[in-house]
Amino acid sequence: MILSSDNISKKLLNIIDSTPIFDLHTHLFPPKHEGYFLLGFKNLLNYHYLIAELLTATNIDASTFYSFNDEKKASLIWNELFEKRTPVSEACSGVLSILKELNIEINNKSFLSICDEYDRKIQSDKNILDLSNVSSLVMTNNPFDLDEWSLFNTNDWDKKIYLASLRLDDLILDYDETLKKAKDQTSNQENTIVNYLEKCYSQSNPVYAAISLNLETFNTILEDSMWRDILVWLESKKLPLSLMLGVKRAVNKDFGLAGDGIGEINLKELSNLCNSFPKNKFLVTCLSLNDQHELTVLARKHPNLRIFGFWWFMNQPTIIKQILKMRIDMLGFSFIPQHSDARVSDQLIYKWNHFKKILHPILLEYYQDLLDKNFPISENILQRDINNLLSGNAKNYLGIT
Ligand code: FIX
Ligand code: ZN
Secondary structure, three states: OEOOOOOHHHHHHHHHHHOOEEEOOOOOOOOOOOOOOOOOHHHHHOOHHHHHHHHHHOOOOHHHHHHOOHHHHHHHHHHHHHHOOOOOOHHHHHHHHHHHHOOOOOOOOOHHHHHHHHHHHOOOHHHHHHHHOEEEEEOOEOOOOHHHHHHHHOOOOOOOOEEOOEEOOHHHHOHHHHHHHHHHHOOOOOOHHHHHHHHHHHHHOOOOEEEEEOHHHHHHHHHOHHHHHHHHHHHHHOOOEEEEEOEEOOOOHHHHHHHOEEOOOOHHHHHHHHHHOOOOOEEEEEOOHHHHHHHHHHHHHOOOEEEEOOOHHHOOHHHHHHHHHHHHHHHOOOOEOOOOOOOOOOHHHHHHHHHHHHHHHHHHHHHHHHHHOOOOOEHHHHHHHHHHHHHHHHHHHHOOO
16 A cells, blocks of 8 residues: 555554564673573663763762662662753653653652562563563673673573574684683684684574674774684685774773774775775774764675674664664665663663654655655565664674575
């Protein structure tokens, strides 16, 4: 059925709301992975985005804050950011969106009574996957962290929902120690890293490998023979390399995980990489607003480069509105518009709801414009486009069904 200007908005909204999502990058784990699976109101409040906001808005000292137990940390964040101040930031607003979705009223309730009510309503990852409409997601799995990697020695979790990726940052952060770990795990002492990755590949069946880089570390990838071997190996496995560009770790060491910031990146080097390894596929996201235009231009030039998501400091409504339109203007719908980066399962609810709220009016503008130009838009076209944007583009790039 061909849609009209009058009914397209509602149809589009229904389709966006009902289309299952494939989440390309998260830090989530299945419930069976104890110590790594995070759920619930306290974990939600102890998110490092909110910790950074707390430590900069108040005089609370970082080491004192981190010495508290989880409940004390969470109640402090609630008190300082939601009671003493007005919770308007994106990270605060995310917590409120989840409470609203769960029909939990705040008015004058104590922190502990909200916690109780919350815990009664959300008990498993299944609740969250249903509420957020996420059908499968990619974890971040570090093959050099043997405790975390022990997940792949077990089989009692849903491998169709939780897909693996190989996070290779340790090879850059501490090469010697990482090589030692890989040597201990492989009998073949030649080409140790690739041999170890081969072993990890058969254990975990990953959908991509990933690394976060900045200007200083990017050259290593281009120049180092081990990285050339890794890229050749990735090509042989048809695995994309996900490049998360422009992070500077520990800008404020005292803040721990909340202390990372923005570093520089030279996207001319990304272009060199795409040219030097034309048969490798690269998924790319950039942390700085400054790099977004050049990155979008490069995505028009290199078929082996696919932009994904609004990463971390980019994931702010004001920025998304602007950059999403720029991406569509230059690439049509041929990119992967969002990933959640969720660390606590419950965050899937707000990260995706917030994104959909932005996506709907922006897409509507483009469809209205097409209708004005007498280009017929049917429900099938809308469904095809939304399938691609929320899951198909990512899955096709990864070569999974
Ligand atoms: O490197 C990454 O994958 C980042 O997303 C994280 O390290 C970061 O801490 C984060 O959670 C951002 O959303
Ligand atoms: Zn991440």
